[in-house]
Amino acid sequence: MDDVxxxxxxxxxxxxxxxLEAALGRLVELLGGIDDLEVPSGVPAWSVGDVGxxxxxxxxxxxxAVSADGGVDWDALLPREDTTFGKRIAAVNALSVGLxxxxxxxxxxxxxxxxxxxxxxxxxxxxPDLPVPSPWYGPGRTVPLAAxxxxxxxxxxxxxxxxxxxxxxxxxxGAAEASLVIGQAMVTMMPLALDAEKAKGVRxxxxxxxxxxxxxxxxxxxxxATVTRDAPPRAYDCRITAAPTAFLLVSFGRMPMWKxxxxxxxxxxxxxxxxATRLSELITAP
Numbered sequence: 001m002d003d004v005x006x007x008x009x010x011x012x013x014x015x016x017x018x019x020l021e022a023a024l025g026r027l028v029e030l031l032g033g034i035d036d037l038e039v040p041s042g043v044p045a046w047s048v049g050d051v052g053x054x055x056x057x058x059x060x061x062x063x064x065a066v067s068a069d070g071g072v073d074w075d076a077l078l079p080r081e082d083t084t085f086g087k088r089i090a091a092v093n094a095l096s097v098g099l100x101x102x103x104x105x106x107x108x109x110x111x112x113x114x115x116x117x118x119x120x121x122x123x124x125x126x127x128p129d130l131p132v133p134s135p136w137y138g139p140g141r142t143v144p145l146a147a148x149x150x151x152x153x154x155x156x157x158x159x160x161x162x163x164x165x166x167x168x169x170x171x172x173x174g175a176a177e178a179s180l181v182i183g184q185a186m187v188t189m190m191p192l193a194l195d196a197e198k199a200k201g202v203r204x205x206x207x208x209x210x211x212x213x214x215x216x217x218x219x220x221x222x223x224x225a226t227v228t229r230d231a232p233p234r235a236y237d238c239r240i241t242a243a244p245t246a247f248l249l250v251s252f253g254r255m256p257m258w259k260x261x262x263x264x265x266x267x268x269x270x271x272x273x274x275x276a277t278r279l280s281e282l283i284t285a286p
Contacts, residue, residue: 006230007183007214013128013146016153016180017120023156023177024116027055030160031109034167042162042254050097051162052108057096058155059115062148065133066122085137085192086284092136119152143188150184153177158252178244179213186251187227190218190283194225199282206279207236207270213244220282239270240279252285 037049046054083091100111128146135141143151157173164171199220206218217231242250246265249255257280260266268276 009128009146012180012183013149016146016149016184017123019177019180020116020149020153020156021120023153023160024112026171027156027160027163028109028113030164030167030169030171031112033169034163037105037108039166041166042164043159046097046162048163048166049105049108051159051166052112053098053100053105054093054096055155055159056108056111056115057099058152059112059119060099061134061136062132062152063115063119063122065148066119066126066145084196086195088138089136116152116156123149137192146184147188150181150186151189154181154185154248154252157181158248158254161249161254173245173248175212175244178248179210181248182210182216182244183214183229187216187229190227191225193283193285194220194223195282195284196223199223199225202278202282204238204275204278204282205234205236206275207239208247208279209239209241210244210247211241218279218283225283236270237272238268238275238279239273240266240268240276242266250280 031052034048037052038047040046041048041051043051100108104111123145126145128144128149130145131142132145132148133141134143134148137143157177161171161173163169200223202220203222204220206220208216208218210216214229215231217226217228217234217236219226219228240247242260243265246255246260246263250257250260250266257266257277268274
């Protein structure tokens with residue numbers, strides 16, 4: 001587990017695109033088999049239809065960001081006040097639920113299929129490191145295209161699970177899919193999601209080793225975080241070894257950490273293994 005690995009960013013981005021297309025197809029099929037979109041979902045206070053509407057907004061956001069014309073006046077929609085990342089995302093999420101409402105929700109599957117296809121079409125052939133405008137994360141904020149693609153995959157997988165749980169339908173999140181999300185999206189998003197107040201005065205280096213997946217060095221230092229893939233050897237305070245699917249679900253609050261540990265899908269080691277729980281306290285999913 002101590003070997004430094006390397007990866008091909010272009011090839012991995014293409015695999016992420018393929019995984020996104022496949023997951024989107026599964027999601028559309030799932031929604032097509034649900035008659036009542038008002039049943040509660042796996043997200044507290046959101047119905048299955050609310051989750052689908054949120055996903056439609058996410059696809060619209062990134063599809064418009066990579067298209068030639070932009071297509072959306074974000075200044076008119078997004079919160080203008082200066083606030084924390086978590087509060088900003090919570091406000092954006094609340095707004096997203098109402099963007100597809102009423103009778104239009106009956107077309108959720110078709111809307112998701114159209115918007116997902118648009119993102120894939122407009123982003124085809126673009127470099128993984130291309131900056132994609134992401135003003136919902138903050139004024140002037142951008143993320144690499146690879147991260148945007150990985151984020152769409154994570155939203156599809158995690159919210160697909162939320163919809164399936166609400167509808168009593170099966171839904172799977174594969175290890176290969178989870179590894180792509182972690183490698184493509186989490187490297188960018190974990191520093192953004194750091195709770196800067198909680199991280200003040202904190203200095204912890206985590207070695208995050210995903211079985212069969214990427215390895216990340218997550219370093220929290222006095223209110224900021226860096227996440228490095230394939231980092232050179234260094235001293236770490238805590239090593240977290242996890243199955244990719246378990247880590248993804250724990251990170252997004254869809255599986256309690258104790259369950260992942262009890263099932264043997266996550267364990268902590270290193271000089272200070274008790275610090276493992278601090279990672280989810282410092283970096284939280286909005």
